[in-house]
Amino acid sequence: MTTRTRIALLVGLSLVVGACGGQAVSPAPTQAPSQTALPSATEAGDARLVLMTHDSFAVSDGILEAFEQEHGVDVEVLRGGDAGGVVNQAILTRDNPVADVLFGVDNTFLSRALDEEIFVPHEAAGLDSVPADLQLEAEHRVTPIDYGDVCLNYDRSAFEAPFDVAPPSALESLGGPPYNGKLVVENPATSSPGLAFMLATIVRFGESGDYTWIDYWRALRENVPGLVVTAGWEEAYYGSFSGGSGEGDRPIVVSYATSPVAEVIFADPQPERAPTAVIDDGCFRQIEFAGVLAGTESPELAGELIDFMLGDEFQADIPLSMFVFPANSTVELPDVFVEHAAQVSEPLTMDPAMIAENRERWLEEWTDAVLR
């Protein structure tokens, strides 16, 4: 299994392909419709910029077009699954990248991405408007673009008359009555909000002392009728949560500080008050970064795109496109956002290096305590 084997394999394969010559290309007619759209990040001088991102990336029509017109360049958006998958793909293609800019690496994957040296530094214009606590990396290899808080959401109707129970005010109170059997969480091993919530409990309860984070999870699990764990956010929110558009029977769910905004906007007719609300204790902050990928042939243009993403136009579009807060603090938030989103004043955070170092062990301990 040496380089030589690999070369031999390559040669062999190219022989196979070469042997059938034109034939190998013969299904071309079926592919014709898309051939005009062949983008290439690596061919110089074709004025194309490729932005690699995760599936949750969204931007309103006309925003990226403004950048394209200003710089005479086509911006191609590539999507590659969830945030972790995208980072891993960027690492794999380090030597021959498919994109110029990567957006969507968050603080839970940041350390790994930096260690693998997939980014080159770029000090973005407009960083002055970004609060210092979002700027986790001093060498400007990545630039914070947005942030969001993973918080517990609750179903308002379950905590109003005739039920006569106050919604929980802190993480601690969930471990016992009257909140037994009311919580649904996502598996931190398969879900990004699930991971954020697990990290929040680690920050809050710690790994040592009388009552550790594992004790907390044991308490959540052992209170009858117990904890519901789902693989992803969709099943937790739509399937098990009872509030808003949820169809389940659990009134508390791990979601985002901005989820009530979406409950208002994506309802017809739009309600005055969101059917769900946020518990602003025990929220974990997720910060999303963008960076210029090492190996790009247009580092300057790539840097311009990052500047643009930190600029007013793009930043102002972030709240209602991706339902997170813009990193640029001078941007005015839409009214509906201000009214229905929770602005968490003291979110829990953790050093990315510490997350990278312990992630696997914590996941293992969590799985042992909660699922096995």
Next chain:
Amino acid sequence: MSAGWRSGPTPYSAERAASVARSQSPLARRGRLTLVLAALPLAFVALFFVFPLVSILLEGLAPDGVFDLGAFVATLTQPFVIETAWFTLWQAVISTLLTVVVALPGAYLFARYRFRGRRVLWALTIVPFVLPTVVVGAAFLALLGPRSPFGLRLEHTIWAILLAHVFYNYAVVLRIVGGFWAQLDPRLEAAARMLGASRWAAFRHVTLPLLRPAIASAASIVFLFTFTSFGVILLVGGPQYATLEVEIYRQTAQLLDLRAAATLALVQLAALCALLLLYARYQQSAAVRGRFLVGRWQGQPIRTISERLFVALNLLLVAAVLGLPLLVMVERSLANDDGYSLASYASLFDESARGALFVPPIEAIGNSLVFAAATATTCLILGSLAAAVIAYRRDWLAHSFDALLTLPLGTSAVIIGFGFLISLGSLPIDLRVSPVLIPIAHTLVALPFVIRATTPVMRSVDHRLREAAAVLGASPSRAWRLVDLPIVGRALLIGAGFAFAVLLGEFGATLFIVRPDTPTMPVAIFRLLGQPGSLAFGQAMAMATLLMLLTAAAVLVFDRVRTPGSAGL
């Protein structure tokens, strides 16, 4: 008269017939011809499957060019790996058996009886196949979760997983076995009955031996699917269940541990290779030349009370297993606060109320159709070539070829996606970021369906018909066109229908491929479900219902296309 017909209902007839077939098949001698036929599918699978797969496995297992056996063994012998592998295996075996048992009566029903709505129902059975697991998971939760109308609490249990696997794979068995069955001459069984065999004995000794290759063919696909099950396990099964595929995803997307992922992928591959070789051996011994209908035969009407009962029970089963989850989805797409309306559908097409979609639905539908058509065409070309080689050659080379073409179906989608990324960059044209990659990935997944639907039929065509045509002066190509095509064409279309459906449903195959922003219907559904909001949820269900209708319509069209003189459904 075919061998299977003449030698009667002895258990040895199959073997004898196969050996006769082997020694006489004229095309078997035309080695050079089959090599030419094989070149195109072989090149395709070498370039887009073997090359990426080997690259990513090497990258994972020997990142510095040195294979670390110690680390490999250490990963393999971890208790959770052994546990996961064992669970993966047994749930796949049980899911496969269950699907075959549940779907076989259905295959008989559709193959032999004529009843109102048969064609539409036949087309509808393929619908589950295209639905994203998020949608199916939601429907299953509604039926088996805390608000179950039947008071069943099966969510997050192995029962829910098995049910979901039957739901997804029913059509595989129904269509492959039913399609084959419909073309078997019913007079074979009738003759056995006339000679005094009971209905069961006639089935057991005449029909079953003839059906076996088709059953094995369908079962092998169901096994591959359930062995690499991902979405169903995560969404329906819940967090305490993990297949190798789920673990590979976790290692690559969450822990970024490529070595562990590659090791697990290798285990998965080894298991599937073993299965496919067994399958190939079985197919070789089980091929019996049947007697096929060439004229049109529409099935018999339902007459007796027991027939009525059989049909009713069968339709009830289909309604329960396949119909209910689909019904839940349609119900959700119509429901709103004040009852039922078409509001969700209307808002899908209303630019101002586009909601969380960010994609014009027409564009998503158009993209889906273009990609599906591209995939179906590629699959038909490559699939018919490959099936011809596999059916007519019948030696170990052909079997390995068959296994190789089937492997992509059972290979981790994450691994292939990552493999594309690190290998295809070295080609003259950088395909990694091209939309062409999407039909390519889907062709890999859909090709086995075309081959599986076609080879059993091709193999069973009585070559003496072809020889008779030759004696009467037909050229080999004309003989093939007149004799084989009418019979094989039907099977090819069944396979192409699957290929079309595989693409409409995206199937998770593109989930892990970096891809340009060409939103398809499943992508739109994912995005709609990415945010809270009752409108977004309604729109997602409406989009899923449209996907269902589109699939049913497409498959109905495929089923209507008839090759001249073809029989069957």
